[in-house]
Amino acid sequence: xxxxxxxxxxxxDRALTNISVAYIQSASAFISARVxxxxxxxxxxxxxxxxxxxxxYRDEAKERAPMTESAGGGYDIDNTPTxxxxxxxxxxxxxxxxxxxxxxxxxxxxxxxxxxxxxxxLKREVLWAEKFFTSGVWSTEYxxxxxxxxxxxxxxxxxxxxNPIEDIDKAQTMLLELTGYKPNKLVLGAWTYKALKNHPNIxxxxxxxxxxxxxxxxxxxxxxxxxxxxxxAVQNLSPKGVAENNKFIxxxxxxxxxxxPRPALKTPSAGYTFAWTGLMGAGAYGNRIxxxxxxxxxxxxxxxEGEMAFDQKVVAADMGAFFKDAVA
Numbered sequence: 455x456x457x458x459x460x461x462x463x464x465x466x467d468r469a470l471t472n473i474s475v476a477y478i479q480s481a482s483a484f485i486s487a488r489v490x491x492x493x494x495x496x497x498x499x500x501x502x503x504x505x506x507x508x509x510x511y512r513d514e515a516k517e518r519a520p521m522t523e524s525a526g527g528g529y530d531i532d533n534t535p536t537x538x539x540x541x542x543x544x545x546x547x548x549x550x551x552x553x554x555x556x557x558x559x560x561x562x563x564x565x566x567x568x569x570x571x572x573x574x575x576l577k578r579e580v581l582w583a584e585k586f587f588t589s590g591v592w593s594t595e596y597x598x599x600x601x602x603x604x605x606x607x608x609x610x611x612x613x614x615x616x617n618p619i620e621d622i623d624k625a626q627t628m629l630l631e632l633t634g635y636k637p638n639k640l641v642l643g644a645w646t647y648k649a650l651k652n653h654p655n656i657x658x659x660x661x662x663x664x665x666x667x668x669x670x671x672x673x674x675x676x677x678x679x680x681x682x683x684x685x686x687a688v689q690n691l692s693p694k695g696v697a698e699n700n701k702f703i704x705x706x707x708x709x710x711x712x713x714x715p716r717p718a719l720k721t722p723s724a725g726y727t728f729a730w731t732g733l734m735g736a737g738a739y740g741n742r743i744x745x746x747x748x749x750x751x752x753x754x755x756x757x758x759e760g761e762m763a764f765d766q767k768v769v770a771a772d773m774g775a776f777f778k779d780a781v782a
Contacts (some may be wrong), residue, residue, distance in 0.1 A: 456625075465494075473689075481575065482550055483686040484578070485685045489582075490711075490714075491684060491723060492717070493728045494730065496731070497728065498539050499534055501534070501536050503532070504658065504769070506531065508530060509529035520599050528758055530667055535769070536590075541730075541761055541763040543759060544577075545667065545757050546569050547566075547756070563756075567749075575687075575690060578739075578764065579687045582766055583704050585768065586709065587641065587643075592772075594625060594772070594774065610649075614654050616653070619655060622640070625777075629712070629772070629773065633770070636678075637711055637773070638713060639680060641711070642685065642708050643708070643780070644685060645706045646777075651668035652668075656673070658671055658713070686702070687704045688700045688701065695722075706781045709777070712774075724768070724770050725774075729764045730767045733763060734778035741761065741765045743759070746759070
């Protein structure tokens, strides 16, 4: 099977050695590994334990009279939750002709590594959006509407008369009362971020700051969270050979969650990412790049193959609030 780009495409008469053009998305555009803690695991699948919150928050200690038994009780543990790290992979073959004929600054081997890595980052981001950044996942959910919001609704934040600060503050306080933990991260789709940083209420709040410019750090202070993450990764929804159709992977929504600073025992978190680091050569995210000969495709041909093994789990659905259709 022929590979592409072929040797004709990578050999250019009088190629400039100080410039090439490649639309490679920055790693910072992908937020899936930055929202919830990554739990390194040695086994592909296993169980984890969940303490029942209601037993820990109940007031049951009682005054003790002399020479009497103290009040006592216990707590339940749910040992049924499991994870299973599926393995995702993609490869690019590099032939001897590609290397021999490639003019600087082209580097077929490095280009293949970058290409494969980007494919895996895209896959992880798409799965994260499907698992966490969608309707029907979180216990608390609101839907943005263009006018006259009712129960469970809010006025979309692209409307100048809306009040996103109050909407998020209300959700944050409700989750704090429900769980005992104040949400500390806010994830925004790119269009949602654009609406917020141009919202008159927000601009009015920061007009006396040093710069007077809305940034994610300023939004984090306004919304009283540790971090605001903006999802800017783009996916081409068209198959090869069809006109390009690029869309942001994460839609026009917002997600407010409590995420543990790091994985630990007896530490709640709205979600976790389990990364299978037990594989030989796997990195912190269950990722690895393999290189092996494919001489049956031609002497000197090598396959650059990337793998990533992980499972993204909603651990505590009551620790998140989803704002569906936050902007029109």
